[in-house]
Amino acid sequence: MTGSETESTAVRDAVRTIVPRLRDNGTQAEEQRWIPDENIALLEKAGVFRVGVPKRFGGIEASLAEQFAIVTEISRGCASTGWVAAAWMEGAWVASLYPDEVQADIYASGAVRISGGLAPTAMFTEVEDGFLLNGSWGFNTGCRGADWNFVAGVRELPDGEMEPLYALVPMDKFEIADDWHVSAAAGTGSFTTSATDVHVPRQYVASAEELVTGTTGGRSNVGATGRNYGLITYVAALSIAVYVGAAQGAYDTFVERLPGKPIAYTNWTDAREHPLVQLKVAAAANAITAAQALAAGFVKRLQQRADAGEHPSVEDSVTVRGQGGFALRLLKDAVEDLHDVSSASSLVRSLPFQRFYRDLEGLSRHGMMTPNTNLELHGRLLLGLDPDTLFL
Template structure:
């Protein structure tokens, strides 16, 4: 049995203590459409943004399960902050898939915050020493507080063929639009970033095959490092962690308000004495527990694969998406069960429950994380059909 790392254990212990403060800051995050600087500082001081940085660069090199635990706890406090933290951890992990010379550049400070997206909405034009990049990327979570931006785009080659490329670019090379006006997860600050003829050195550009499939060889993370999770499966697992954390936050804030709360216009002076409330609370608790069990299973699957020095197979990736889809449905149903027995006062903006529910409903609209799309994908595999997506 591996001994727990004291530095990682310190982060795992520090983050739950931040939950009350993150929860109190959640309305401010929503109002300003971006998480407060205090939230970033609290997580930075706790060591969160070192979790996905390789140890040789001063990071903590935490396992997926450890990162999942941290993201879940952050999301119990504020789903928007959890979504941003997950995005930045994902971006930090992405840099570990680049050649070593780029890793040295990205991880120079031992902690890093990288935003980005997976939509190929940029144009790469080859030039001497690298590429000229232009394009816009919507839903760029965390861009206002990032150091780097991971962008995806298309290269049109001289022979008329096309290639898909990813680039890591300093965030100051982009314009950030003030266009994030939404009714859920407003605090994520998922604004549009744009680049106009930005030069990107060749060393910071890799093909989609290299990034997603781990084809590059000039890097120290090849072999049985225990961290080769696969881009899409890693993002999917981290996203579901946010959903589970948000559902836990909804459950906690709902049940905390019950003692002494009456049911208006009835003879019930204690809502928690009502059988329907008891049934709905138990239903919610067990659906959240079931979602966690599903997530624990596929996290172990991915970690076992990584520990063996292998990338996830197509079957692994589809399974993660399918089980993550069901976990997502379960936590949505859990918050709906609580909403069924909530009262009018829960609609007030200063009540946390309504924000958890709205944020969860909004975040699960992410194009790659909608539950029925992922269950359909898993069903195709189970029925012997080919997946109908390249995002695996």
């Protein structure tokens, strides 16, 4: 076992011990529309915020499979906490695409939390020593607890064309709106952040093309580092771990409550004895297992590319999106099967099952993750057509 594997296993084991506490805190996270400080402290103590940081800065530099396993465990406790942790972990990896001097600044403490707004909803205006940033980003997951914000915008070139750019900016440069009022994933704290004439030094800004293709200059970690996964592809792949964990959490909490539970207005005194419940539980368990297998396949594929010093191909990226979309469909079906045979008491807000159910439904609406869009994308590739998107 390598050093990173040993450390990653220790983090995963530490996270596993706090899963019950994350579940207990679910109601508080939902009510305050942001995960409790205790959750953040528990994740920090477990070493989660070192997972995506390069080893040369004191981090773990975990493989994609190791990151996936850790996010899955967190999400078994709380899907909102898992979504935030995944976003911060993804942000920590994104910083490794910037020049070495930027990395040294951002990774200075050996652990970091970076939120992101990937939609280019702002303007960069070039000035002598960098850019002025103006705009806002909705759905900025984890912004209230982040150290940095990874945000997108455009600048106008001399010929009138618009060039997409991404910047890393300290979170204290942004205003955070109190506008996250939703029926699912409420604890993610995905508030809107805004910037007004925020100065960003030139080295903290990179073109979208450079970041997506992994060709930014001024950095030593290019090539066969084993961690060059491709920006959009990496985010899509790791995010699936949240859905896997949430579905497993729903399954666990459903089964835990079942022994001795009668079926109302019938003669069934133990729901476990009913054939329909048995069928639904088996279907859910196998759907989750199938989704895990799909995810393990595309995670392995991306890691093999990275270990070979190769950037993911278009086929790799589209396959991740398509198989991830189908895995998400399986996970939704699994939890829906359990929901079909749950009782009215499962609607009680203090119980984790109903929260897993709602969070999974809500998070499946994410533009990059929604199954229909991703299956269409994969279908185009399988039929020999152009993917017809730049977001790969």
